Amino acid sequence: xxxxxxxxxxxxxxxxxxxxxxxxxxILSSNNSGLPRLTADQMTPIAQESxxxxxxxxxxxxxxxxxxxxASQILPNVVDVMVLILDKTSQTHxxxxxxxxxxxxxITFPSNNKGDTCxxxxxxxxxxxxxxxxxxxxxxxxxxDPRRRDEGGVLCSPVTDGESDEVVALIAAVxxxxxxxxxxxxxxxxxxxxxxxxxxxxxxxxxLRANVRRxxxxxxxxxxxxxxxxxxxxxxxxxxxxxxxxxxxSELCFLLLVGDSELVCQCVSLSETPLPHELRLGVNETxxxxxxxxxxxxxxxxxxLADREIVAQTFGVEVTTMLCVPVHAKLQVRNIIAIxxxxxxxxxxxxxxxxxxxxxxxxxxxxxxLTSTLMFQKEERLKMESSRLLNITKKLxxxxxxxxxLLKEIMEAARDLTVAERCSLFxxxxxxxxxxxxxxxxxxxxxxxxxxxxxxSQGIAGHVAGTGKxxxxxxxxxxxxxxxxxxxxxxxxxxxxxxxxxxxxNERVVGVAQLCNKYNGPHFTTNDMVVAExxxxxxxxxIVHSLLYKKTKDSQQRSKLANELMMYHMSQVTTEEVAxxxxxxxxxxxxxxxEFSLFKFPARMFPDCDSVSATLSMFQEMxxxxxxxxxxxxxxxxxLMVRKGYRDTPYHNWGHAFSVAHFCYLLYTATKGxxxxxxxxxxxxxxxxxxxxxxxxxxxxxxQVSSNTTLASLYSSQGSVLERHHFQQTVCIIxxxxxxxFENFAETQYEETLDLMKLIILATDLAHHFKLLPExxxxxxxxxxxxxxxxxxxxxxxxxxxxxxxxxxxxxxxxKRTAEMLYQEFFKQGDLEKAVGSKPQPxxxxxxxxxxxxxxxxxxxxxLPIFGLVTQLLPGCEESYxxxxxxxxxxxxxxxxxxxxxxxxNGRLVTEDVNHCEETDSNSAAKKIKIINEGxxxxxx
Numbered sequence: 027x028x029x030x031x032x033x034x035x036x037x038x039x040x041x042x043x044x045x046x047x048x049x050x051x052x053i054l055s056s057n058n059s060g061l062p063r064l065t066a067d068q069m070t071p072i073a074q075e076s077x078x079x080x081x082x083x084x085x086x087x088x089x090x091x092x093x094x095x096x097a098s099q100i101l102p103n104v105v106d107v108m109v110l111i112l113d114k115t116s117q118t119h120x121x122x123x124x125x126x127x128x129x130x131x132x133i134t135f136p137s138n139n140k141g142d143t144c145x146x147x148x149x150x151x152x153x154x155x156x157x158x159x160x161x162x163x164x165x166x167x168x169x170x171d172p173r174r175r176d177e178g179g180v181l182c183s184p185v186t187d188g189e190s191d192e193v194v195a196l197i198a199a200v201x202x203x204x205x206x207x208x209x210x211x212x213x214x215x216x217x218x219x220x221x222x223x224x225x226x227x228x229x230x231x232x233x234l235r236a237n238v239r240r241x242x243x244x245x246x247x248x249x250x251x252x253x254x255x256x257x258x259x260x261x262x263x264x265x266x267x268x269x270x271x272x273x274x275x276s277e278l279c280f281l282l283l284v285g286d287s288e289l290v291c292q293c294v295s296l297s298e299t300p301l302p303h304e305l306r307l308g309v310n311e312t313x314x315x316x317x318x319x320x321x322x323x324x325x326x327x328x329x330x331l332a333d334r335e336i337v338a339q340t341f342g343v344e345v346t347t348m349l350c351v352p353v354h355a356k357l358q359v360r361n362i363i364a365i366x367x368x369x370x371x372x373x374x375x376x377x378x379x380x381x382x383x384x385x386x387x388x389x390x391x392x393x394x395x396l397t398s399t400l401m402f403q404k405e406e407r408l409k410m411e412s413s414r415l416l417n418i419t420k421k422l423x424x425x426x427x428x429x430x431x432l433l434k435e436i437m438e439a440a441r442d443l444t445v446a447e448r449c450s451l452f453x454x455x456x457x458x459x460x461x462x463x464x465x466x467x468x469x470x471x472x473x474x475x476x477x478x479x480x481x482x483s484q485g486i487a488g489h490v491a492g493t494g495k496x497x498x499x500x501x502x503x504x505x506x507x508x509x510x511x512x513x514x515x516x517x518x519x520x521x522x523x524x525x526x527x528x529x530x531x532n533e534r535v536v537g538v539a540q541l542c543n544k545y546n547g548p549h550f551t552t553n554d555m556v557v558a559e560x561x562x563x564x565x566x567x568x569i570v571h572s573l574l575y576k577k578t579k580d581s582q583q584r585s586k587l588a589n590e591l592m593m594y595h596m597s598q599v600t601t602e603e604v605a606x607x608x609x610x611x612x613x614x615x616x617x618x619x620x621e622f623s624l625f626k627f628p629a630r631m632f633p634d635c636d637s638v639s640a641t642l643s644m645f646q647e648m649x650x651x652x653x654x655x656x657x658x659x660x661x662x663x664x665x666l667m668v669r670k671g672y673r674d675t676p677y678h679n680w681g682h683a684f685s686v687a688h689f690c691y692l693l694y695t696a697t698k699g700x701x702x703x704x705x706x707x708x709x710x711x712x713x714x715x716x717x718x719x720x721x722x723x724x725x726x727x728x729x730q731v732s733s734n735t736t737l738a739s740l741y742s743s744q745g746s747v748l749e750r751h752h753f754q755q756t757v758c759i760i761x762x763x764x765x766x767x768f769e770n771f772a773e774t775q776y777e778e779t780l781d782l783m784k785l786i787i788l789a790t791d792l793a794h795h796f797k798l799l800p801e802x803x804x805x806x807x808x809x810x811x812x813x814x815x816x817x818x819x820x821x822x823x824x825x826x827x828x829x830x831x832x833x834x835x836x837x838x839x840x841x842k843r844t845a846e847m848l849y850q851e852f853f854k855q856g857d858l859e860k861a862v863g864s865k866p867q868p869x870x871x872x873x874x875x876x877x878x879x880x881x882x883x884x885x886x887x888x889x890l891p892i893f894g895l896v897t898q899l900l901p902g903c904e905e906s907y908x909x910x911x912x913x914x915x916x917x918x919x920x921x922x923x924x925x926x927x928x929x930x931x932n933g934r935l936v937t938e939d940v941n942h943c944e945e946t947d948s949n950s951a952a953k954k955i956k957i958i959n960e961g962x963x964x965x966x967x
Contacts, residue, residue: 103202277370878921
């Protein structure tokens, strides 16, 4: 062949024909035997890659392209390359192929050319290529670069099939001379090309034969797929089973659909209609489950005798041969959706591999249709069941008022949903199950059976109540929990039972429903269990709410009775007392006692017998009676009822309410009518001051909650337990006949007043006060805006707090006596807490309470900031602020003189040190205390 770099060819510009002839003779005489054999390591990477690509070619076109690329890369100084492959589809041997310069255009090997020798002899052919008449030379030289037209020689190399010695392809090229390695690489490519060509031809023959065999089967499966248009999954299954019966020559075919815990057979190939009763096999109770685990085909030997007997009894066919093929979901190899079962091969002793392939071939095209139809049918069933459940729920909630009727409705609905013969319903009462309704008949009403009570630990119902899990018993007589004596006593034959728990929202079992005897099947199914469990949710909600409704009605009756008793107690206001006050003109206390209008007036010490008259006087002087057309006798009854509504506690009593209302009156007179509020807000504030501690129990909110009192059960979820109770008692008095002082209000005005009073009374909770304290400071800092409703509400809360804590703004004697009352109440609560084993707060422990320190800390943290803000917002109230500061100094003197000793004894602050402190009141009062208000801080100099 051509040898690159040889001294025999010194002239590279012109082709050396003498050298070519000599070289050709050597090649032909040696028959390539002198060439060295190359190993894989000596092959060029291009040749290795080309050999690998030839091994993966799929058709003739791909083979030609790979050979063309390999030749163009292996041959040196290539001008053009053609690869022509034998076209066996032609009657004569015609070679067609592609060329390097135009690979997209197919060419045909020209006839009568110098390459004929190559094809006929099966050897490489070397030609000078100078003959212009030679078609092959002309074809190769055509369209080449004019500058390279005379370069290289013409090489024709045949690709010969080693088995038939037939030239199957031809590589023709115009190229430079080849060295030994290039020649060996070209030979290797030719051999690999011949092998690839033979392999391609064999594959084509196999495809042709397979297509012939499959024509009839494909026609049948296409006709089957064309016929699968029904929306009913059962009809589709019957069509597929009949197809398998015909194609595999089987006596019987059936399909086991894989459910959550069951294998379900709905139809067989012997009938055009579904089975009257579905065949259901538990996944863990049958030998068919092995197919699900392994995913492999099974035969008769793999099926247990019990399962064979079930098949024989169900379909009436004795099984002699069997083939069970798992059906996989599309694109999910491990997800088995069904098992196709073929029984009794006709004309053969057993089923063959071809039968298995036929089954798989069938389901390759029908699985998607069956799956989608089953899903559609399942969705339709769920839709229908959901609709039925909603309708039943509607009926259930219409029976909420009567528990007995509700239970009857539940039992009837449960029977209808599961197609059961009978139903029993038990409610959980302590450690017993109680049944009063049987099959919709109330015990004692045309029923031979009265109320039944069974221990919660016995029987099927007791087991379900204890475990909280549904129990589906297919054969009750084989179950250890079933009591046969019940059937003997009633004459009723129980075959199967579905028993499910009824739970509330906290997953607590409140009842058990027991269904007996499935009507349209041998036993209750998994779907019946799902329906029952879904239905039980609505049952639980309706039963719980019905029982709650009953309890609520009972509670309302008890509450009504309690209110009547309380009203009776509070209404011990004699008609003589009302008449006496009504006949007496309302006095003007301020004129009779000028000190009544002073901040230092000790309202706590005001005689109780005159307090109601004084309250009426304050209503009148504030103009509330005239403004809101309050009838005098109504106001008298209201005030007397409020006074009766306070308990006889040491501190939170009527005297405290009167004192708080009196301070509101003082604010009104000092500011000339509280102009920063509207008139309705003034009325709401004053009435709230009178009622803000109604029915106070002498204990705080924390005690109510920790003791789990009735008040805590009513209000603890909302917070401010006592304050909410005080407001409810206020509304109760207002709604009492003859006590509604708002009777002349319009509806909107009435509702607004009650809303304001609720806001104001809740503000007396110090926890609520501390949340609002930053807003109070911000309001004082930027200036009060009366047009802003939010600021008016905040001011109402602030003024209520100042009135509630006004005892700290009185003279020392009054403040000290008030502290005595307060600590009497505190220590009583502390004693109660100790009695139940709880540790009281320090200020409520009579043994450890440091009263001076506690009072100083309390006044600094609560009353002092409040009265500082009131002084900033309400001009004319500075005296109360000064009184708070004076009292701090008095408590400091007490602390200094007592040095931490307990100064509380027998309900009095009685020690020589305190008495000495009282004797020096005049000296202490003479000291002037300078007050510097800087924002929120108060400095005492």
